[in-house]
Each structure stands twice: as C-alpha cells, then as structure tokens.
Amino acid sequence: xxxxxxxxxxxxxxxxxxxxxxxxxxxxxxxxxxxxxxxxxxxxxxxxxxxxxxxxxxxxxxxxxxxxxxxxxxxxxxxxxxxxxxxxxxxxxxxxxxxxxxxxxxxxxxxxxxxxxxxxxxxxxxxxxxxxxxxxxxxxxxxxxxxxxxxxxxxxxxxxxxxxxxxxxxxxxxxxxxxxxxxxxxxxxxxxxxxxxxxxxxxxxxxxxxxxxxxxxxxxxxxxxxxxxxxxxxxxxxxxxxxxxxxxxxxxxxx
Amino acid sequence: xxxxxxxxxxxxxxxxxxxxxxxxxxxxxxxxxxxxxxxxxxxxxxxxxxxxxxxxxxxxxxxxxxxxxxxxxxxxxxxxxxxxxxxxxxxxxxxxxxxxxxxxxxxxxxxxxxxxxxxxxxxxxxxxxxxxxxxxxxxxxxxxxxxxxxxxxxxxxxxxxx
Numbered sequence: 001x002x003x004x005x006x007x008x009x010x011x012x013x014x015x016x017x018x019x020x021x022x023x024x025x026x027x028x029x030x031x032x033x034x035x036x037x038x039x040x041x042x043x044x045x046x047x048x049x050x051x052x053x054x055x056x057x058x059x060x061x062x063x064x065x066x067x068x069x070x071x072x073x074x075x076x077x078x079x080x081x082x083x084x085x086x087x088x089x090x091x092x093x094x095x096x097x098x099x100x101x102x103x104x105x106x107x108x109x110x111x112x113x114x115x116x117x118x119x120x121x122x123x124x125x126x127x128x129x130x131x132x133x134x135x136x137x138x139x140x141x142x143x144x145x146x147x148x149x150x151x152x153x154x155x156x157x158x159x160x161x162x163x164x165x166x167x168x169x170x171x172x173x174x175x176x177x178x179x180x181x182x183x184x185x186x187x188x189x190x191x192x193x194x195x196x197x198x199x200x201x202x203x204x205x206x207x208x209x210x211x212x213x214x215x216x217x218x219x220x221x222x223x224x225x226x227x228x229x230x231x232x233x234x235x236x237x238x239x240x241x242x243x244x245x246x247x248x249x250x251x252x253x254x255x
Numbered sequence: 256x257x258x259x260x261x262x263x264x265x266x267x268x269x270x271x272x273x274x275x276x277x278x279x280x281x282x283x284x285x286x287x288x289x290x291x292x293x294x295x296x297x298x299x300x301x302x303x304x305x306x307x308x309x310x311x312x313x314x315x316x317x318x319x320x321x322x323x324x325x326x327x328x329x330x331x332x333x334x335x336x337x338x339x340x341x342x343x344x345x346x347x348x349x350x351x352x353x354x355x356x357x358x359x360x361x362x363x364x365x366x367x368x369x370x371x372x373x374x375x376x377x378x379x380x381x382x383x384x385x386x387x388x389x390x391x392x393x394x395x396x397x398x399x400x401x402x403x404x405x406x407x408x409x410x411x412x413x414x415x416x417x
Contacts, residue, residue, distance in 0.1 A: 011395040015369065050370040
C-alpha cells in the first residue's frame, strides 16, 4: 500500500470500517511512513474533538416531551377512529409505552461519557465479586453502615435495611467513579450480590429504568431526592426491579 | 433521547428549534411505531428526527442552504494544514462547534452521526438514505473541510472572546 492508497482509506481506517486485511495493510504503511502517520494522528485528534462537541440535552426537555406525548396519546389513541379496531388501539398503547420507556430510559447509554461511567460501574461490580474487596464495612445493620460513610463522602447516602424484602444488607464501600467518590452499598439476593451505587445529582427525579445489560449484568438507573442510583447485578431484571422498588420505598416512604 | 436532541440541535442550529423538533419527532415516532420493522430503534428514531427537521427546514424555505457546497469543495482539497495549530484549536470546544456549524448540512449530519453517535457507515447510509460510498466521501470531505476551517480560524486570543 502506498501513500495514495492510504490517503483514500485513512478515514475508513480511523473509523474501524476496513476489512481486517486492508486494515492491517494500512497499519503497516502507517508504521513506516511519518507523513501518513502524522496525518492519521491529526485525524484521530479531530475525531476526538468533534465527539466532545456533542450538545447535552437541555433540562426539562425530557419532561416536556413526555407531557406532550401523554396529551396527544390520550386524545389520539382513545378517540374512536373508524379505521382502528379496539385491539389495535390497545396494541398501539402498549407499543407507545414500550417505545417511550425505551428511549427515555436510554439517558445513560448513548453519550460516551455516560458509557464510560457505566463501564466503570460495571467494572466496579465485577471487581467487587472476584476480588477480595466486596465491602469496606461489613454489617447487616444500616445503623453501622450509615455512620461509616460519614467523613468518607461529601454527601450522606441513604442506607436501608431490606432484609424484610429478602434483600439483606451486606455492607458498603467507597468507590471512586467518574472522577468522584461514590457510595457502594452491597445487598444480597440468595447467592447473588447487588451493588447499589449512589452519588448526588442536581437533576430532577427519574423513574427506575433498565439500561442495556452490561457484559451480562443487569443495570437499573434512577434518580430520587437529589441522588443518582445505579443498581448492578447478575440477578434477573425482575428481581432487580423489586430491589429498586423496595429500596426507593424504604428511602422515600412518602412515595 | 440525547442522540435525538443532539442531531436536531446540529441540524436546526439552535436550542429552541431543536426542542420543538424533538417533541415533534417523538410524537411522529409514536404515530408511526407500527411501521418500525425491527433493527436498531435508535437509528430508526434518528431517521424520524432527520426527516422532521428537513421537512420543517423546507417549509422555512432554507432548502438552498442544504444543497450547495459540492463545487466549492474542490479548491479546499489540497490546502496544507499546520498540525500544531490544528491540534491547539481542536482543543477549543467553541471553535470546534463553530467549525461544525459552518459545514454544509449534508456533511454536518454524517459527521454528527459518526463522531457523536458512533453509528456505522451502513447505519448512517440507512438513516440518511444514501449509499455507503456517499457516506464515506461526505464524511471524508466534511473532515477535510473541518480541518481547514479550524486551521484558518482566527487566533482566539486576539479575536472574539471565547
């Protein structure tokens, strides 16, 4: 492969869109040619800076979309329409809620910074299971775990005993995730563990939503009373949702 | 949702219209959910966002704006770029955003879908409704043009406040 060939394929190579053979040829040429490898580095730098120019979703948009959809949905879907049969209506209603749940629940997935955060959370969960570092404080008693966090965190995470819901508290630890200290509470479900990561947020409350499983682990995310919650576990999604509901209920009895 | 807003924001050029477009797109998505043939739902939604924005833009008669640039491009191809300047300017997010905003829409959308939303060439081709080869060439030319704009943009310390 000469410089001219490479020049044509440089973008596709940087985008990981070349077949393995041509990709290897491109790599070989890059190693031997300073001019091309400088151009390639420039391209990679450009790619990085473009990706950083992503616009964050403004506050309140999610809510106003939901409100708009609910309004239209209740008018359009439940107004009898001669082309629609009742079963189709209920089908549409279900489809609508599935779709909405899907997109609104995706807050965490598309953006790369959130991807990175999610990866860190999953890593932390996996490390906690395979290493010796599941908990820094071992206790089944919320009144031991809660004060243990004091002085280690700049916020006070709610710590709840959920043994009544068959999710006994095992302990807690402090993790450093996304550039800040995060509380990790460890709960047990039969032989499995659930890591619940908690850190403060200025954002508005969000209902519990499932995120695409990360390397086989189920992840739920929600926001409540100024805190972000991410629950990660190998327990199935139904059980994890029960856990999230039990925790939210105990931490926020008014809801 | 974030991808929908980001694309709408880049195609409309401002937050207010982007919000409206996202609202509108979600309503359309619900209406046409029956047409969804499976596959990547995110790509499907972005196709709707894109169509919604372009329909709206057309209505505002800014269509000419979208379809220029092909000829202007040729003269940019061989301009050499000072790599150090380029690196320095790429680090400034405002300069980068200004540069992307200057791209013709057909280049801007493929750049946004590729670099910010990580879609493959094939997925972008489906969303935009062109062949993969066209995606590749628009992407490459869009990037060359960005490098050029960034290398030519005035020194920010002496220019406008950043």
